[in-house]
Amino acid sequence: MQPLILALLASVFQAIQASQTIFSVHDDLLAFPQYEVVFSDSFISEVEASLIIEQASSAVHKSSPARSSNTNSVDLEKRTDSSQDSSSANYVFDPENETYELMYLNGDQHLCTIPVVDTPVKNDTSETRAAEQKELTRATDRGWELLQDLEGKCLYFMSGWWSYAFCYDDSITQFHQLPAQAGKPQLPPQPDPNTSQFVLGKAKRKDKEDGRDNAIEKATRERPRTELQIRGDTRYLVQKMEDGTTCDLTGKPRRVEVQFHCNPHVTDRIGYIKEVTTCSYVMVVYTPRLCSDVAFQPPKEIKANPITCRIIVPEEDIADRTELKLLDSAPEKADKEKPINIGGVILGAGKWINKEGQRMPVPANFGEDRTQQTVTEIIARAQSQADGGKVEAVSDEDLRKLDLDPKMIENLKKEVANMAKEKGWKIEVVDAPGQVREILGIVDGDDGDPEDDEEEEEEEEEEEEEEGSEEVLFKDEL
Structure with missing residues (x-):
């Protein structure tokens, strides 16, 4: 539809006969058009449009009386001399740099402003x-x-x-x-x-050839x-x-x-x-x-000359048109979706996460196999007093490799030992995929004592570590 409109406008506007560059048959007019028609969202009243056309026509006759005017006149019976004086300040009339044409599109009348482009002088001497x-x-x-x-x-x-x-x-x-x-x-x-x-x-x-008719390549x-x-x-x-x-x-x-x-x-x-x-x-x-x-060097990009067209509105419809334009713009502001903010990052904003423009660091657990089974590791164990009370524990270096604080584990050992008294005990670290790490203190049970059949569970405060928090649990084994 748009190429058809452009073609119709090219035949209607007889005043367009100049271009910034000399026409060449090799130029792609669709890719590099000389003019571009822009239909403005604004409008102009009949009185103002009539005044512009009449003054443009009189300016053409004064500058070249022998040349026939290419502009069209508008016969608007509703216009009066008082309205002409009141409307003279509502438009910018520049006959030296613009020409004005009337056109009809879909039954509506438009006033189009055409820029005057000087034709380059071709010196053919x-x-x-x-x-x-x-x-x-x-x-x-x-x-x-x-x-x-x-x-x-x-x-x-x-x-x-x-x-x-x-x-x-x-x-x-x-x-x-x-x-x-x-x-x-x-x-x-x-x-x-x-x-x-x-x-x-x-x-x-x-x-070149020497005396013996042998071809010799030139040195230069x-x-x-x-x-x-x-x-x-x-x-x-x-x-x-x-x-x-x-x-x-x-x-x-x-x-x-x-x-x-x-x-x-x-x-x-x-x-x-x-x-x-x-x-x-x-x-x-x-x-x-x-x-x-x-x-x-490649030629500089030359933008097409804009031809701006505004719809002509009767005087009695201007107030309704203005109100309708305000109502049309209101839903656009109201229906505008709020951006989604996740952790301070606006989705779809097209901006870097930090100010330095650097990429986000890859998480430490990126690419890990999530299908792995639960891993349980014993970090401390003690025999009962009847069996000798021998205590075994992993070294501080191994605890650090497991991302555990040796001082915290030492305190846990004392607490579990106090709970177990003369019984055996152990401390386990349980890592389950997608779960919070658990540290369990388990005390050996005694089948002869019914009080030992009761299950005790305590949860200490979460210890803040660099890689996250840990949940500590103590359980009595049945």
């Missing part, structure tokens, strides 16, 4: 043409000098089954790459000797056959390579056109290569080297 030709020659020579650093280097490009090797100012070869070994990328790619390879083109060299290399081409606002260097492997279909040698484009954001690399006709190829090479010369 012989002196100007000579200066342009001189600049093109200079840019071509300078571009060749900037590419000299590629001498002796080769660029590689893989595309499906085929691989390509471009050795600067030498040749371009098409071949099948040897399969790389597992875990060992093969750079540069090596041609498979069991398959055919083709030369797409060779760089031309000028040779001649500049290759290069030329500067212009497509729209883009300039690039072209080198044509010929005398490749004879084509089976045409019976002629293969040939390739190499285009060097400036791209300051990449290193020297082949952008793409394609066969435009049978055994005739085009290769595009992106290089930052040409960007040193302003002639090859």
